[in-house]
Amino acid sequence: MKFIKAFTSGATRALHSVKALLLIWLLTFSVLAVFSLPLKSFLNNALGNTASTSLLNDGFNISFFLDLGQSFSPMMSAITGGMLIVLIIFFFLYAFLNGGLFDSLLKNKWAYKPSDFFRSSARYFLSYLAIMILVLLMILVAMFLIIGLPLIIQRAGSSGSEETTWKLLSILRIVALLILPIFLLVVDYSRVWLAANNHCKVFKALGYGFKGTFKSFFGSYFFMLIMVIVQGLFAILAVKLISGYSPDSGGGLFLLFFLSQVLFFIKLYLRALRYGGVTAMYQL
Amino acid sequence: MKRIILLFFLIACFLSVKAQVIFYEPMSDRLTGYSMDVELDPEAKTVIGSMEAYWINNSKRSVRDIQMHMYLNAFRSNKSTFYSENNGSPGNSEIDYGWIEINNIINRKGTDLKKYMEYIQTDDGNPYDKTVLRIMLPEPVAPGDTAFLYIDFTSKLPSSIRRTGFTDDFFFVAQWFPKFGVYETKGMRNAEEDGWNCHQFHSNSEFYANHSVYKVKIKIPEEYIVGSGGQLISEEVNDEGFKILNYRAEDIVDFAWTAWPGYKEYEDQWEHVDIRFLSPAGRENQVERQFTAVKNALEYLNEHVGPFPWPHLTFVDPPTKGAGAGGMEYTTLFTSASATNIPEYILLPDMVTVHEFGHSYFMGMLATNEFEEPWMDEGINSYWESRIMDHYYGPGKGIINHENLMLSDREMQRIGYVHAPNRSVSDNSPVSWEYPHGSYGMLSYQKAATWLLTLQGIIGEETIDEVFKTYYNEWAFKHPSAKDFIEITNRVVTKMHGDKYGEDMNWFFDQTLYGTGICDYRLAGISNHKERSFRGMLKTDTAGMILEKDDTAGDTLYTSVVRVERLGEVKLPVEVHILFEDGTEVTEYWHGKGRYMDFEYSGPHKITRAVIDPDYKITMDVNYMNNSYTIKPDKVPQKRIIRKIATFMQFFTHIISL
Numbered sequence: 056m057k058f059i060k061a062f063t064s065g066a067t068r069a070l071h072s073v074k075a076l077l078l079i080w081l082l083t084f085s086v087l088a089v090f091s092l093p094l095k096s097f098l099n100n101a102l103g104n105t106a107s108t109s110l111l112n113d114g115f116n117i118s119f120f121l122d123l124g125q126s127f128s129p130m131m132s133a134i135t136g137g138m139l140i141v142l143i144i145f146f147f148l149y150a151f152l153n154g155g156l157f158d159s160l161l162k163n164k165w166a167y168k169p170s171d172f173f174r175s176s177a178r179y180f181l182s183y184l185a186i187m188i189l190v191l192l193m194i195l196v197a198m199f200l201i202i203g204l205p206l207i208i209q210r211a212g213s214s215g216s217e218e219t220t221w222k223l224l225s226i227l228r229i230v231a232l233l234i235l236p237i238f239l240l241v242v243d244y245s246r247v248w249l250a251a252n253n254h255c256k257v258f259k260a261l262g263y264g265f266k267g268t269f270k271s272f273f274g275s276y277f278f279m280l281i282m283v284i285v286q287g288l289f290a291i292l293a294v295k296l297i298s299g300y301s302p303d304s305g306g307g308l309f310l311l312f313f314l315s316q317v318l319f320f321i322k323l324y325l326r327a328l329r330y331g332g333v334t335a336m337y338q339l
Numbered sequence: 340m341k342r343i344i345l346l347f348f349l350i351a352c353f354l355s356v357k358a359q360v361i362f363y364e365p366m367s368d369r370l371t372g373y374s375m376d377v378e379l380d381p382e383a384k385t386v387i388g389s390m391e392a393y394w395i396n397n398s399k400r401s402v403r404d405i406q407m408h409m410y411l412n413a414f415r416s417n418k419s420t421f422y423s424e425n426n427g428s429p430g431n432s433e434i435d436y437g438w439i440e441i442n443n444i445i446n447r448k449g450t451d452l453k454k455y456m457e458y459i460q461t462d463d464g465n466p467y468d469k470t471v472l473r474i475m476l477p478e479p480v481a482p483g484d485t486a487f488l489y490i491d492f493t494s495k496l497p498s499s500i501r502r503t504g505f506t507d508d509f510f511f512v513a514q515w516f517p518k519f520g521v522y523e524t525k526g527m528r529n530a531e532e533d534g535w536n537c538h539q540f541h542s543n544s545e546f547y548a549n550h551s552v553y554k555v556k557i558k559i560p561e562e563y564i565v566g567s568g569g570q571l572i573s574e575e576v577n578d579e580g581f582k583i584l585n586y587r588a589e590d591i592v593d594f595a596w597t598a599w600p601g602y603k604e605y606e607d608q609w610e611h612v613d614i615r616f617l618s619p620a621g622r623e624n625q626v627e628r629q630f631t632a633v634k635n636a637l638e639y640l641n642e643h644v645g646p647f648p649w650p651h652l653t654f655v656d657p658p659t660k661g662a663g664a665g666g667m668e669y670t671t672l673f674t675s676a677s678a679t680n681i682p683e684y685i686l687l688p689d690m691v692t693v694h695e696f697g698h699s700y701f702m703g704m705l706a707t708n709e710f711e712e713p714w715m716d717e718g719i720n721s722y723w724e725s726r727i728m729d730h731y732y733g734p735g736k737g738i739i740n741h742e743n744l745m746l747s748d749r750e751m752q753r754i755g756y757v758h759a760p761n762r763s764v765s766d767n768s769p770v771s772w773e774y775p776h777g778s779y780g781m782l783s784y785q786k787a788a789t790w791l792l793t794l795q796g797i798i799g800e801e802t803i804d805e806v807f808k809t810y811y812n813e814w815a816f817k818h819p820s821a822k823d824f825i826e827i828t829n830r831v832v833t834k835m836h837g838d839k840y841g842e843d844m845n846w847f848f849d850q851t852l853y854g855t856g857i858c859d860y861r862l863a864g865i866s867n868h869k870e871r872s873f874r875g876m877l878k879t880d881t882a883g884m885i886l887e888k889d890d891t892a893g894d895t896l897y898t899s900v901v902r903v904e905r906l907g908e909v910k911l912p913v914e915v916h917i918l919f920e921d922g923t924e925v926t927e928y929w930h931g932k933g934r935y936m937d938f939e940y941s942g943p944h945k946i947t948r949a950v951i952d953p954d955y956k957i958t959m960d961v962n963y964m965n966n967s968y969t970i971k972p973d974k975v976p977q978k979r980i981i982r983k984i985a986t987f988m989q990f991f992t993h994i995i996s997l
């Protein structure tokens with residue numbers, strides 16, 4: 056069956072793209088370090104020689120941070136402002152790096168050169184960025200139409216009971232989850248088509264994205280639905296693992312760092328598997 | 340006085356053939372009483388009816404007038420004192436406004452008193468405010484005599500629910516009838532002479548009334564579910580599709596009720612108390628936790644303050660459209676605040692239930708004047724709320740109990756005060772409508788709770804429990820004031836501790852209740868100076884300058900100093916815990932009166948850490964970060980937090996990159 060082939064081929068392609076994945080990991084980690092290192096120094100400076108850091112051993116302590124007093128506001132500004140900048144930078148960075156990744160998945164070879172990776176990344180950067188923005192907008196509009204609007208109408212009505220609202224929200228969330236894979240297929244097929252045809256035409260690529268999605272819809276859809284579920288569950292598991300592990304020694308901290316990066320690399324692999332699966336379905 | 344009470348008792352029994360007495364021995368003086376026969380008109384949003392009310396003059400002087408609260412007139416116009424103070428408005432159309440009108444009023448002799456009525460403005464002279472009614476009596480009420488009033492009135496409920504009002508078919512009927520003010524005799528609370536204490540309805544005020552007997556008959560369409568502060572005596576349904584409910588309540592300061600066809604009813608029991616809970620459909624998963632919360636509060640306050648005497652208690656979780664009625668108290672009726680599917684680890688609905696139930700003690704039984712001393716109900720009640728929540732839901736977890744995020748009720752009170760930008764703008768002494776710059780809530784609730792927690796930290800839980808038990812025993816069903824509470828505290832602390840804390844505790848109340856200073860102690864630093872054997876240049880008589888060294892190999896000796904500073908104006912005794920590198924621990928006590936204190940030691944071991952107030956007893960301290968110092972700071976926790984934040988950022992940014 057098509058979607059089983061997509062899985063196996065996607066897994067193989069992702070494996071062959073391990074160099075590309077390592078590059079992605081290294082670059083994104085470096086950007087993140089630029090954000091987190093100053094934050095660490097700031098916090099060390101604000102805390103000074105206090106012995107109160109032990110309060111953080113039981114989880115996030117609200118009054119601890121509020122008691123930083125005059126240091127708290129600038130720190131929060133740094134965090135929130137810094138996070139926004141990091142989000143924007145990463146959005147651009149992934150748009151850049153995905154070009155190289157799709158190229159690697161298409162070529163499906165162990166011997167893939169980093170220079171090819173960056174060449175492809177540069178070539179498709181603007182097109183991929185445009186596609187990501189457009190599809191993200193489509194997702195937001197769709198979510199509003201599927202979830203937001205019905206809820207607004209229901210609450211505004213005279214029979215807008217809370218019980219009905221919650222039931223409706225539960226149903227709509229499932230509907231939204233079922234619709235999401237379609238948009239992901241569109242964005243993935245668009246990007247594959249651009250990389251495979253050496254093109255930079257955004258709207259033509261989007262057109263192919265929709266065509267490719269509905270060409271053999273059920274196979275593609277089931278593949279993407281399973282990937283969304285698997286990636287979602289993995290992300291939840293990873294967050295729980297990281298949240299739940301609270302080391303109190305330097306060695307434990309290193310283990311936390313190692314664990315977090317291993318989990319993130321697995322996430323990168325799963326994403327590459329998804330891209331690889333769509334690439335395989337494109338080539339079938 | 341006993342004769343008057345007996346007379347009233349006989350009158351009450353005579354007037355009300357169907358009356359079912361709740362307490363055979365009254366708990367209060369019952370200086371006022373109300374017997375009402377009313378009907379709710381759901382279309383017109385009115386409650387129309389008649390009332391027989393009495394007031395006993397327990398002073399030694401004849402009284403020429405009666406003053407009554409007409410609270411609903413606050414919603415009559417945007418020029419009322421209530422709306423003038425908050426720059427709001429009742430609404431745009433006639434249905435939005437609220438008001439109360441007396442249609443007829445006569446005395447026991449049948450004299451029409453309407454011509455003797457006038458609205459007065461006891462606080463601000465605002466001619467548009469009609470929330471205080473004065474009735475000049477044709478004949479004064481002699482000492483010990485009783486004034487009877489027979490009133491026909493119409494109450495129109497406002498559409499925007501500010502504790503009272505309606506939304507669609509949901510009604511919360513509070514402050515809805517003409518209600519006597521409190522006649523204070525000289526020396527009672529802060530009264531310098533006999534007179535009525537009857538304030539206007541302000542944006543930031545609550546209420547003050549006598550403990551009364553209520554007999555209330557409500558006629559309402561039969562599909563409505565009604566909850567009230569009274570005990571249901573009888574219920575009948577007539578042929579016209581109406582039901583008639585008869586309620587009786589004794590020794591409560593207020594009678595409120597709610598009606599909505601959408602309520603679901605639940606019942607439970609705690610010892611002698613029948614508990615009834617009304618909640619909208621869809622919140623069934625909140626019912627058990629609501630009952631648990633109220634029973635926790637019942638149990639804790641019974642044990643630590645005094646018994647809850649009433650055999651009935653009703654509480655209500657209003658629907659979302661009636662949320663304006665949530666979080667309010669009427670002694671044997673209170674409203675909580677909840678929503679569907681609130682997770683178990685967020686304990687805010689439970690906190691509201693505990694808090695609002697607590698008001699049955701603090702202003703229900705201990706009927707303080709909420710207009711003039713709001714901290715005495717809100718602050719004291721917030722203090723007990725924090726004790727109850729942290730006791731039953733876990734220390735450190737009374738508000739949020741999630742594995743990654745915890746917040747205790749105590750911390751929440753503290754945060755609300757110490758991190759308020761205007762925490763020093765006033766003390767706790769202003770009347771409720773005169774707290775400046777929006778500080779009423781923070782100062783009445785959180786600041787008062789915080790300094791009460793600090794008081795507990797200083798004198799101990801056992802002593803403060805004894806203070807409140809004494810306060811309850813001496814002042815339940817009366818009207819205490821701040822000076823009464825302080826007097827009891829002084830008396831109990833002296834009895835239990837002698838002069839350990841000084842002659843009395845006035846030094847504490849002067850700085851906290853009546854002060855605006857902040858409390859901030861700082862562990863300025865630790866120094867460990869190693870004493871060395873002598874090494875230096877000596878001048879001898881014959882040889883000039885020679886280098887001399889003491890060859891005695893002595894033990895290492897350190898001179899260590901712990902430097903403590905008081906940065907704030909508030910002076911409180913504090914503990915300082917000191918840890919030496921060999922594990923030895925010392926606890927020092929500092930009275931906190933000076934600006935700084937140095938603790939010096941000589942010994943073979945360095946001091947590695949020192950902490951002021953290690954058990955966080957001084958809740959008022961505005962900054963716990965500077966209360967400790969260590970020569971080897973542990974950087975692992977902050978590194979761990981940064982690492983986790985960075986990882987979550989990695990995952991999140993990857994997700995949104997599609």
